[in-house]
Amino acid sequence: MYELVSPIEVGRIGKYFGYFLMALGIILLPPAAFAAFIHETHAAVIFTSVAGSTLGAGFILYRLLPRTELRLKEAIVLTAIFFPLSSIISAVPVHLITGVTYADALFECIAGITTTGLSVMPNVSDPLFLFFRSWLQWIGGIGIIIVVLLIFLKPGTTTFLLFETQNSTDIVKPGVIATALMLIRVYIAITLLAFGLFWAGGMIPFDAICHALSAVSTGGFSTKTGSIADFSGVIIPVVMCVVMVMGGTDFSIFPELFQNPKKFFGDVQLRYFFFFAATGIALMVFSLALTVDVVDAIPVAVFQVISALTTTGFSTISIGELPETSRAVLIVIMGIGGSLGSTSGGLKIFRLILIVQIIRIIFMRIFLPREVVIPLKVGERVIKPDEVYQHVSYIFLYGIVLAVSCFVFMVHGYGMSNSLFEVTSALGTVGLSTGLTSPSLPFVLKGVLAIDMLLGRLEIIPFLILLNPMTWWRWPMAKSETVP
Numbered sequence: 001m002y003e004l005v006s007p008i009e010v011g012r013i014g015k016y017f018g019y020f021l022m023a024l025g026i027i028l029l030p031p032a033a034f035a036a037f038i039h040e041t042h043a044a045v046i047f048t049s050v051a052g053s054t055l056g057a058g059f060i061l062y063r064l065l066p067r068t069e070l071r072l073k074e075a076i077v078l079t080a081i082f083f084p085l086s087s088i089i090s091a092v093p094v095h096l097i098t099g100v101t102y103a104d105a106l107f108e109c110i111a112g113i114t115t116t117g118l119s120v121m122p123n124v125s126d127p128l129f130l131f132f133r134s135w136l137q138w139i140g141g142i143g144i145i146i147v148v149l150l151i152f153l154k155p156g157t158t159t160f161l162l163f164e165t166q167n168s169t170d171i172v173k174p175g176v177i178a179t180a181l182m183l184i185r186v187y188i189a190i191t192l193l194a195f196g197l198f199w200a201g202g203m204i205p206f207d208a209i210c211h212a213l214s215a216v217s218t219g220g221f222s223t224k225t226g227s228i229a230d231f232s233g234v235i236i237p238v239v240m241c242v243v244m245v246m247g248g249t250d251f252s253i254f255p256e257l258f259q260n261p262k263k264f265f266g267d268v269q270l271r272y273f274f275f276f277a278a279t280g281i282a283l284m285v286f287s288l289a290l291t292v293d294v295v296d297a298i299p300v301a302v303f304q305v306i307s308a309l310t311t312t313g314f315s316t317i318s319i320g321e322l323p324e325t326s327r328a329v330l331i332v333i334m335g336i337g338g339s340l341g342s343t344s345g346g347l348k349i350f351r352l353i354l355i356v357q358i359i360r361i362i363f364m365r366i367f368l369p370r371e372v373v374i375p376l377k378v379g380e381r382v383i384k385p386d387e388v389y390q391h392v393s394y395i396f397l398y399g400i401v402l403a404v405s406c407f408v409f410m411v412h413g414y415g416m417s418n419s420l421f422e423v424t425s426a427l428g429t430v431g432l433s434t435g436l437t438s439p440s441l442p443f444v445l446k447g448v449l450a451i452d453m454l455l456g457r458l459e460i461i462p463f464l465i466l467l468n469p470m471t472w473w474r475w476p477m478a479k480s481e482t483v484p
Helices: 010-027 029-037 041-064 072-098 102-113 127-142 144-151 157-166 176-200 205-216 235-247 251-259 261-265 268-288 294-309 324-336 349-367 385-411 416-427 443-458 461-467
Strands: none
Touching: 010 029, 010 041, 010 072, 010 144, 029 041, 029 127, 041 072, 072 102, 072 127, 072 144, 072 157, 072 443, 072 461, 102 127, 102 443, 127 144, 127 176, 127 205, 144 157, 144 176, 176 205, 176 235, 176 251, 205 235, 235 294, 268 294, 268 324, 268 349, 294 324, 324 416, 349 385, 385 416, 385 443, 385 461, 416 443, 443 461
């Protein structure tokens, strides 16, 4: 209890802040190497300088400050700080290389590190920029915390807490480090598989690399202005759907699938995933069939529903040209999101199953004696009361942020439908857009979407803890009055 009401100790988190900065410096080195490979010497120098400065600052903190075990609140604060900080630092080379304003570069990096995919950039064809933002999405998908754990930290309380704040997967191996290794191996394996399939499907190697990085992370940044619509044939969209589903699936079940493929349909989240997908596809086909042939509507509906449900954000059609009813379907699907333990955003299927189970128990209690204990379960997992409070609170906060953000857009003159679509896309870290998100979007609204992307990636509560004054300093306690 003392840990919850006491402020954090800044000195305690300093060394771990150094670890994060060193990890970010390492993450910026591959783009520097890619710039050198394509003979963009000036860009390579910029990336190397930023990476070196970040590494150096992190190393100084690492060497000067003592290492102590973190408390839960401090681990949460570290995570909440580092996502926006990563974007702030990453935006520096983007600003210097592309020449866009720093604000737009920052927006693009936030969209990358949060795996959202919304963009306010003009049509930039520079391969270095296209690779860098896909690389940011790939790192944001697995989480920079995982990078820190694997490179710098040893097993212990701090390692467990940092993993817990970043990843919703239960510890499936004997230890956090083993679990993190398993997750990164699955992540890399799916990425390599996606690259091979895209290349074999007709993409050039560069496009295959960038789309593999963006698809596995359910990010959605494309090297083409028209996204997947700019690739001819049906092979690429079909392969993309497969990869998006893999990215939206709880990574912890993949090792079991190699031993028993039948377990693919044994996962309760996957069953609900396909139920939501089938329902969304049927509704969207019905909506599109009012204006186009059913044969043409089916592939569009399948791709866009899977893209929205996995919160990836690729498209095969201009979203702004869709009927109002089709966009309404996508809004609901984007809000649902993928599986807990995946790289998807949104509310997550797990939480919706939890709400369904709570309603089921409420109905059952009407017909059963009060003394009967009914465990709250999602699949085979028994959910503890504290976990229920946390998930229900998040759903409530999600709705508040969605409503407030939508209201700000409407105050600036945008219609409710388009405003709700854009905000849902940002908060769900999806990246689909009706066309509102563009270089001409007012600065205030770019800020709203940027905040929504960060809140959606970290699931709101860590930022509330970060901004709570009691997190940083102790407030004087009122003295109790003594009764004579």
